[in-house]
Amino acid sequence: MKRVSILGSTGTIGVKALAMIDLHRDSFEVVALAARDNIDLLEQQIRRFSPRIVAVGTSKSATILKDRVKDVPVEIGWGDEGVLSVATAAEADIVLSAIVGAAGLLPSLAAIKAGKDIALATKEIMVMAGELVIAEARARGVRILPVDSEHSAIFQCLGGQNSCEHLKRVLLTSSGGPFRQRPKGSFASITPEEALQHPTWVMGKKITVDSATLMNKGLEVIEASWLFSLTPQQIDVIIHPQSIIHSMVEFMDGSILAQMGVTDMGLPILYALSYPDRLQSPLPPLDLNALSALTFEPVDHERFPCLGFAYQALQAGGTYPAVLNAANEVAVDLFLSSRITFPDIPALIAKTMDSHQGRKIDSLEDALDADREARRLVLAALQT
Missing domain, CATH: 1.10.1740.10 (RNA polymerase sigma factor, region 2, helix turn helix motif)
Structure with a gap:
């Protein structure tokens, strides 16, 4: 039985994680949840999973939530202190870090210092302070288990290792986003609504826009360098519109291993939480007979300069x-x-x-x- 804390329980990743946990009650127990201000959904999660500790964004939200769940034995905090209490909950074995952006750095580092394994869905943590995070994790003997589908794919191809002496390079796949074939001359007229229409994945707003600019792939390049001890020259990005191959690893002898699966974050989330075991997934199997083709193409850096910015930042x-x-x-x-x-x-x-x-x-x-x-x-x- 693994006891789980979730940072960002009402976001896309948190909701999907709880759905996976709900199907494996004999394998997981939810002990703490942190969200922002989606009180309605958080109340449902409290009643469904009975966490001991919960944190919200503001004192006002905490007051409202306390009144709503006064019949439930749960400790409710708020703000930075509340989130840190969820990240460091004594009962937790593993912390799912799914708070969007830089806000996830402090609680994730606190969880590592408290000796918790990290299921990492917030790539910005490694982008901002990868060296510090890796050093702290090694010092505490903490495992960082990637949740991003691309990094999960690399981790699986490496047999559950974070490095390999025989590795030549990794290939991070990208769908190309919603504007892969749109003329650059029309980019100025792109609306937020159009940018939020991702062709293959259902994700939060920020990461969906990042996928449209290819910045998401750039952040993944930086994250991969820290997670797998890679130089910038060992990380390539390739456009794969079907999003079936989630990433590939090429070894020194020329062999390439690829991890394939349906486009659903439930798979990498469940793998990270259950590692080193594998649990039954409720998702439909990948139907190879239904695949018309798996295609690949190079990144157009002129149309999508954000990826190049990430390589420059990593190199600097x-x-x-x-x-x-x-x-x-x-x-x-x-x-x-x-x-x-x-x-x-x-x-x-x-x-x-x-x-x-x-x-x-x-x-x-x-x-x-x-x-x-x-x-x-x-x-x-x-x-x-």
């Missing part, structure tokens, strides 16, 4: 990945609120990267300082 190291991540988060928010156009996203990121003076990251505060600085630089660039 230090604070640059954290700045890249923060600039992208702000730019995506501005786009979703219709304050900037789709091409403005990479333009603002480029301006921010050019304005930043890189430095080493020796502590968590260094990463957070870089994050805050980048957010200021983006808003300053918006005025120019």
